[in-house]
Amino acid sequence: MKAAVMREYGKPLTIEDIEINTPQAGEVKVKISSVGLCHTDISAFLGGFPPPLPVVLGHEGAGVVEEVGVGVTGLKQGDKVLFNALVYCGECPNCAKGYYGACMLNGFLMFGGTMRDHTTRLKKGDEAIHSYFCQSSFAEYAITHQDFLIKMPQDLDIDKLTPLCCGAASGIGAVFNRAKVWPAAEVAVLGCGVVGMGAIMAAKLSGAMKIIAIDVLEHKLNFAKEFGATHTIDASKEDVVESVRALSDGGVDFAIEAIGKGETISQSLDALKPGGTSVVVGAVPFGEKATIDPVQLVGEKTIMGSIIGTLKPHYDIPKYIELYRAGQLPVDKLIQAEYPLDKINEAIEAAEKGEFLKAIIRM
Numbered sequence: 092m093k094a095a096v097m098r099e100y101g102k103p104l105t106i107e108d109i110e111i112n113t114p115q116a117g118e119v120k121v122k123i124s125s126v127g128l129c130h131t132d133i134s135a136f137l138g139g140f141p142p143p144l145p146v147v148l149g150h151e152g153a154g155v156v157e158e159v160g161v162g163v164t165g166l167k168q169g170d171k172v173l174f175n176a177l178v179y180c181g182e183c184p185n186c187a188k189g190y191y192g193a194c195m196l197n198g199f200l201m202f203g204g205t206m207r208d209h210t211t212r213l214k215k216g217d218e219a220i221h222s223y224f225c226q227s228s229f230a231e232y233a234i235t236h237q238d239f240l241i242k243m244p245q246d247l248d249i250d251k252l253t254p255l256c257c258g259a260a261s262g263i264g265a266v267f268n269r270a271k272v273w274p275a276a277e278v279a280v281l282g283c284g285v286v287g288m289g290a291i292m293a294a295k296l297s298g299a300m301k302i303i304a305i306d307v308l309e310h311k312l313n314f315a316k317e318f319g320a321t322h323t324i325d326a327s328k329e330d331v332v333e334s335v336r337a338l339s340d341g342g343v344d345f346a347i348e349a350i351g352k353g354e355t356i357s358q359s360l361d362a363l364k365p366g367g368t369s370v371v372v373g374a375v376p377f378g379e380k381a382t383i384d385p386v387q388l389v390g391e392k393t394i395m396g397s398i399i400g401t402l403k404p405h406y407d408i409p410k411y412i413e414l415y416r417a418g419q420l421p422v423d424k425l426i427q428a429e430y431p432l433d434k435i436n437e438a439i440e441a442a443e444k445g446e447f448l449k450a451i452i453r454m
């Protein structure tokens with residue numbers, strides 16, 4: 092099958108013919124129809140989160156079940172599915188509690204290069220090719236565990252829903268499951284990419300009174316208004332913390348950091364009123380630190396993280412689909428570009444320049 096293989100960090104992916112195994116017990120092989128490009132793919136590509144090489148990236152796949160392994164229940168050939176990026180071991184103490192976002196192995200399962208059983212399903216001749224998010228969907232086919240697939244209603248165009256695999260769901264879930272934004276709350280969203288837009292849509296749905304969108308790109312701020320932002324701040328021109336305080340009651344109740352920089356994580360805490368909560372969704376490259384003033388914590392502020400929206404994927408994603416059908420989570424509108432697999436390097440280059448909110452790669 093054709094796949095985009097990364098052999099060196101930061102160098103163009105190569106489109107190669109590689110082999111994919113058959114699904115093992117509990118696993119499913121999916122014919123990929125499209126896959127979203129997420130900022131985390133770019134960070135892995137640049138070596139910020141370095142999976143072992145060679146590897147096939149891609150963690151926002153949508154497709155149709157091709158083959159199921161033994162013990163798979165609830166999915167059969169021909170079913171439409173979305174992959175969920177929240178990969179978890181199912182066996183650690185936090186998984187036992189159903190708290191998959193805090194799975195003690197999720198970093199390994201995302202970036203460690205193998206499936207749950209420490210082997211990979213991909214190879215080229217004698218060379219093993221590593222997996223990514225137990226998925227590797229920049230390819231014509233991908234194998235994953237049934238736990239990481241969400242069955243979609245057959246009438247939906249699943250190619251429009253890849254933002255719910257990771258990016259948009261991460262922002263939506265950060266607001267619903269972590270921040271728990273209340274009606275009339277004041278919310279700041281730092282970063283207006285796909286994650287930030289998900290947070291803005293969810294804050295609007297939660298009844299937030301002020302939704303202050305912050306970015307350095309004017310076109311992203313304009314999109315933010317379309318998705319529900321009531322105010323915008325151009326961080327390339329204005330002091331973010333001063334501007335948020337001026338637009339709110341001296342600080343917001345909630346800040347959602349959807350950028351992934353030490354500096355903006357500090358801003359997210361500084362922009363809160365006492366008692367406020369900052370949810371950090373942005374993924375800072377390994378090794379980079381953020382400076383915070385701990386006296387703010389004595390002022391009853393909370394700073395917390397969230398991974399893939401802290402979802403219970405088999406409950407939350409179907410609910411988000413219902414909201415999508417009702418026109419309340421228009422995640423399809425985040426997709427602004429499409430590329431074929433052999434133009435994937437052009438997609439990565441354009442994404443790095445911030446040319447669009449979300450691109451999908453069509454197989």
Ligand SMILES: NC(=O)c1ccc[n+]([C@@H]2O[C@H](COP(=O)([O-])OP(=O)(O)OC[C@H]3O[C@@H](n4cnc5c(N)ncnc54)[C@H](O)[C@@H]3O)[C@@H](O)[C@H]2O)c1
Pocket residue numbers: 129130131134257258261281282283284285286287305306307308311326349350351352355371372373374375397398399400445448
């Ligand atoms: N925690 C999770 O589960 C999770 C899931 C998906 C993505 N992420 C991470 O979330 C972050 C956002 O992802 P995305 O796909 O939306 O990325 P994106 O690149 O689409 O969006 C980031 C936005 O931040 C803006 N920005 C950059 N520097 C800024 C600054 N100093 N001030 C204000 N705005 C600035 C950019 O212009 C861009 O619009 C990334 O770090 C990504 O790796 C985390």
Ligand SMILES: [Zn+2]
Pocket residue numbers: 179180181182183184185186193194195196197
């Ligand atoms: Zn676990």
Ligand SMILES: [Zn+2]
Pocket residue numbers: 129130131132150176257258
């Ligand atoms: Zn992602």
